Amino acid sequence: MRAVPTDLVLLLIYLALGDALLLQDATARPIRTVVGMPILLFFPGYALVAALFPKKNESVPAGIIPFGNNAGRGTTHGLGLVERVALSFGLSIALLPLFGIGLSVVGLPLDGTEIIQILTVTVVVLTLSAAVRRLSVGPSERFRLPVDQWLNEVRTATVRAPSALDAILNVVLALGIVLAFTSLGLGLVTPTSGESYTQFQLLTTNESDDYTTAGYPQTMDTGEPRSLVANVVNKEGKRTTYTVVVQLQRVEKTDGELTVQERQSIETLEYTLDPNESVYDSHTVTPRMAGDDLRLTYLLYAGSPPTTPTIQNSYRHTYLWVNVTRST
Structure with missing residues (x-):
């Protein structure tokens, strides 16, 4: 049992359980953050350090680690547990841009699932290499x-404490420290209500098929379809179903306020998006109502829309002013 690399085995067990939680859409955002932070900011570097330095008495140049075991004693430093942890965080952060470049080179999207997959493969390969290298050296080294x-x-601190009171105080102190760090971590990763929102906009495509906020139609003909793109980005922190109601409205200004006199229901769009997921939906709009200064209105709802959708009862909205002529 002493030959088993306990730290590497625990790392792989945590990685497997963590991936199972992170790949579940139902996992809450605070839990995903707490579970995912070690995998992102610690595991790659720790596995790399373990692969590079399988011996317990490894030494590195003094300029690399200016603290820890044997600090300031000669030209080399002993690589103890504290130094390994420090290097693990530093190397993990240094490896993150390489993961992004790798995803871009192979043409994969830079989203949560792809990042988890490449992190898992990297950590598993490095951990297995570290286990092989560590088992190749003598048990004493x-x-x-x-x-x-x-x-x-x-x-x-507990069983051998001078008295029962000392043992109880030591346990309470340890539990207090753990509770304090847990509360601090949850407080840092739990989003406030002001951070939850949905981004909603209307786009067009240019000659290069890129999305742009220009080139909107100003004139249309009845019965003539025109192409537009609805963009919805879910920043609510949870899986959300959206409904977009598209209307062409004839409005009249009365006492400084716009009042809808007539409306044409054009289309209803529906999307179900995971946290941080977005959709670019290219669709066509075919007006049947003619007139000048008509308002092409997009009403966004989280869930089902009301019986009478309006700008006032929508969650988000956007619109275009268009002139529609009656085709002959």
């Missing part, structure tokens, strides 16, 4: 977590 030392310290 092999790096392993100081579990025995930790257990002795726990026993000293």
Whole structure:
């Protein structure tokens, strides 16, 4: 059992359980953040350090790690657990741009699922390499977590404490520290209500088939379809179903306010988006009502729309002013 690289086994177990949670759409955002942060900011670097330095008495140049074991004693530093953890965070952050470049080179989208997959493959490969290298060195030289030392310290603070009161105080102190860090982490990753929103806009496509906020139709003919693009981005932090009601409205200004005199229901669009997912829906609009200064209105609702959709009861809205002539 002492030959088993405990830290690497625990890393792979956490990675498997973490991926199972992160790939579930139903997992809440705070849980996804807490579970995913170690996989993103610690695991790649730790696996790389383990693969590069399988021995417990590894040393590195003094200029690389200016703290920790043997700091300031000569030209090399001992690579202890503290130094390994520090290098793990630094290397993980350094590897993140490489993951993004790799996804771009192979033509994969830079979204959550793809990032999780490339992180998992990288960590598994590096961890298996680290296990092979570590088992290739002698047992006395092999790096392993100081579990025995930790257990002795726990026993000293509890079972071997001078009195029962000292043992209880030590346990309460440890639980308090864990609770404080847990509360701090949840407070940092839990979104406030002001961070939840939905981005909604109307776009067109140019000659290069790129989306743009220019070139909107100003004149249309009845019965003539015109192409537009509805863009919805889900920033609500949860899976959301949207409904977009498209209307052509004849409005009249009365006492400084616009009043809808007549409306034509053109189309109803529906989307179900995961957190941070977006949709670019190219669709056609065919007006049947003619007139000048008609308002082509897009009303966005989270869920089902009301019986009479209006700008006032919509969650988001956008519109265009168009002149529609009656085709002969």
